[in-house]
Amino acid sequence: IVFLAAVMAVSACAGDTREARVHYVNVTALEGGDGFSWDTAFRHPQEALDAAHHGDQVWIAEGVYPPESLDGREVLRLAPGVEVLGGFAGNERGAWERDPSRFLTVLDGQGASYHVVTGADNAVLDGLTVTGGNADGGLIQGRYGGTFTGGGMFNAGVSPEIRNCVFTGNYARTGGGAVYNEDNSARISDCTFEYNEADFGGAIQNRGSAARIVNSMFRGNESRISGGAVANFEGAPRFVNSVFSGNVSSGVGGAALGNTSDADYTNCSFTGNRSDVSGGSIGVWQGHTRITNWILWDNRTGDGTELYGADGDVSVQYSIVQGGYAGTGNQDAHPCFKVDGQWGEGGLWIEGDYELLSSSPGVDRGTASGAPDFDARYNLRPQSLAHDLGAYERTAF
16 A cells, blocks of 8 residues: 655646655565555665655654665765655554654664765754764865764755754764754754764854754763864854753863854753863854853863853853853852752763752743743743743743
């Protein structure tokens, strides 16, 4: 039986239409399938992408999908306007039946792929785990970087949407262990970035990018130079309702680096990040960084600074900053998380729960100006008199 999406997509030929199609992928399928059903699924996701057209979807069943060769090739090259969905058991009739947290769909570069995924304009990657990227050499692509950047995913001059994905265990020699964004406006939401590594931006490097990152978690990422989780060069990225915890930098910015960029962070929580030099949470070299409705607490650094700016402008308002910081509505008071994160034996980060207790000085202390009307779990903001600080709005009173 072939299940087709009930959507009409316009082809490249004027006046020509075709019914958008679902292409099925299952690692346990027999060779030679046409991808028109679960029973005749493709075995490798790239087969489905090569057959797909703008407006189509690719459904991938649980399992581990390696690259087709070990010559540096990616596992998956996205196609413009095609949605790639993971988290299927392999018998669903509708995308709403999938469960990515239960049926893990893993794209694994096995340390051989320079990029596990390469992006495309208006493409969607949703519900997959991306791991094993190793951007350590090869031909240069893009304006600044290529196969030295974006071990998990490489987006130069293209703007995909990335949703509900986990990027873990990816490496880049220079920038963006998990994701590299260049000259684009990529959209990232509800993703987890953990244990990725690079020189600049252990998880993400944005260069000339207006990427928007919403409701995402950055933990345990590492930079060998600066920007433990994120490094922003040029561009104007925006981060909303996101948590940065337990990230490490050997240089500046335990969690994030700003360099000639115009970055904006709203309702984020930064805690337990470490820098060996300056800026336990963020370091800024030139450029401008705006911080609103934030919590910055227990981020450690060699010179004792939560925030560090060198020839840069860092504006902070309506935020909790350990040690204090000039600006409207700022406080130096323990945020009273439900559970504090902590560094355990052997340098292991033990995650906490960063919702706020009723006694928290962050409850009802934020501004609505420029703030989201939802929190990291899509609870409405505000729940009481005003927006809470940090990524989570308190819902129990």
